[in-house]
Amino acid sequence: MATATGITPFHLEFADEQIDDLRRRIRAARLPSKELVDDRSQGVQLATIDALARYWASDYDFGRVEKRLNALPQYTSEIDGVDVHFIHVRSQHEDALPLVMTHGWPGSVIELLDAIDPLTDPTAHGGSAEDAFHLVLPSLPGYGFSSEPGELGWSTGRVARAWAGLMSRLGYTRYVAQGGDQGAAVTDDMARQAPAGLAGVHLSLLRSALANTTGLPTESDEERAALEALDTFRKSGFGYFLEQSTRPQTIGYALLDSPVALAAWMLDHDTDSYYKIARAFVDGQPVGNLTRDHILDNNTNYWLTGTGASAARSYWEGGRAAALAAGQAPPAVSVPVGFTTFPGEIFRAPRSWAEAVYPRLTYFNEAERGGHFAAWEEPRLFTDELRSAFRPLR
């Protein structure tokens, strides 16, 4: 019997009718005419969606999400009025460092699944017992199996406070946090709030530069390249961001009613990951771990949980929080910060930028491979980065 502040084991089950309905809708998809260009500059290409829809309806195993998630210890716990779903895997090594990792959009806990074993069981994955983590992977409110907040105000700052509450509820008195994308925003907020017990963070996206590069150095080639990449993103890549920040409900109708609309919207995140995913579907040549099945696990999970609109709404909350905070600088970060720049990320944050934003930068590295979905695409390399980044904090 769970209390209001208790922790309840969670097991998921999708109804067969839901899956039949999804398959039927994919088969009945009506597609638009082909884009007028030979690249992604007008959006997700018809050939990509065509291949994706064909594989999704015919070859994909719809039982995968259930099997993969139910193989892990999952729980829900009510925090600040929201039922938070999370995976909690304790390492067999008792001195393991507790780590809360936050996914992003259009991701979910599914992005992080293949990093669980290497992080929690390092001796089976090329590491030593001293590299072990106890791992907590929560679903953001409105994503996957976490409930959607019934009231306004769930910006990443409030999520950060909820995560600190979750870690304390799990009995962790000293832990670290990690995130990319929206997860980087949550983790950055945690670092600024510095709850008791938070020993340090690791990030793979420099959130503040995405919003504003004022004051960052722009002399070196690397700095100029990063600035240029950000400029390209602002000039041509933030339509989804703006639509979700201002009209999540409007795009929500497509994301709930049409599987191909949902899949296309979720594929159209950034140039690097789009082309990698398109290769997986069109040429059958996935890059790293970004396989067709992995991509569709995430899409299928969004569809079956019906969370396209509620996940989009997290951007609206972010926009509202930014508007309310206008002009006020956030509190400085006092905890140690580790940062990894993955080469395919929207922009390659140079060390100088990471240092400018996080004066206590205790680890910085530019990885050889990987993009925006680093944990998903390169789980081993991602694991190595976390081991190195957090080693000095153990």
Place this chain on the structure above:
Amino acid sequence: MSASTMEATAVREFRVEVRDGALEDLRRRLSETRFPEKETVEDAAQGVQLATMEALVRYWGGEYDMGRFEARLNAFPQFITEIDGLDIHFIHVRSPHENALPLIITHGWPGSIIEMLAAIGPLTDPTAYGGNAEDAFDVVVPSMPGYGFSAKPAATGWDPVHIARAWIQLMERLGYTHYVAQGGDWGAQITDVMGAEAPLGLLGIHSNMPGTVPPEISATLASHVLGGGDPAPSGLSGDEQRAYERLNELYTTGLGYSIEMGHRPQTLYGLADSPVALAAWMIDHDARSYDDIAAAFRGEPVGSLTRDEVLDNITMTWVTNTGVSSGRLYAENTLGFFDIKGTTVPAAVTVFPNELYQAPRSWAEQAYPNLIYFNEVDAGNHFAAWQEPEIFTRELRAAFKSVRRPT
């Protein structure tokens, strides 16, 4: 002229014939709509509200007569002709009155020629609608490339400038040696560009969404899209300040749809696959027209913008599968929506109170060196012709009176 060129430039009669099964498929999709949960606010701040979409889907799939748009269009003489390799569909109604003034009217997004249907009678046959024979127009209403029954371009290049030049060819092809042009939304930009191209036969233009915003103000507005940006301009008159504030509201909270279609029109697969997605996307144009359309689905239409009218437009877009192809115009465009386009021909402006912004006379005078008419009316939103066809007609009669040739 070769036989094949003659064939291409021929003007062929056209009738809408909706493919068997298309409406049944639409009805089935509507009946199986999977809605999201309700927005978490009590207004339209998160987009089209669930109650509006539920009412719309219920009416569309239940009471609405799906054959309406076909019957309404086929009541007019329609034609297709190929211009620059693309089939262009248009309505062409000649006035019963000799010496009527030829007029080409251009629609916008998310509109179509459906917006203009109710104005065609009063414009072409004024004596039947409270006007005089001297008010008569011969009316040409083309569908823009990628919209309705015009062909969908298969290559880039059909931007508003190209469309403006195509319309000049169309009027020539129809044998009109002198004519006027009118537009709102994209149609306003195309009409402004026609006024800048200033072909010999173009006697004047009228706009209900004129491009008048001075360049420095336009730059300030553009800097506000992502939040932050340049400080608000100073030294504006009362009218100018109000215009700036309305535009700023649009630039800070209302451009998502436009930037998504500008950057990634192809990503909007929902517009082809889901009628509820298409309808929501199309009614989320601007705050004031959304309010009016939401009112229509509560059974309280404002002016002529009824549920049936709104659904005629959406149903046509669905049946022709032109949600994405129409959105591509945003990707093609390189002009600033509200910028001055360099019109030199005589220009007329009507300011509607619920348009995206109310162009101040001072800006209109700067934008149009030959401003022959300027009037503010007391009703009408972004869809002026659609919502207020009588006011719209009266404005066009008054605006173009001075450019008519003596008979």
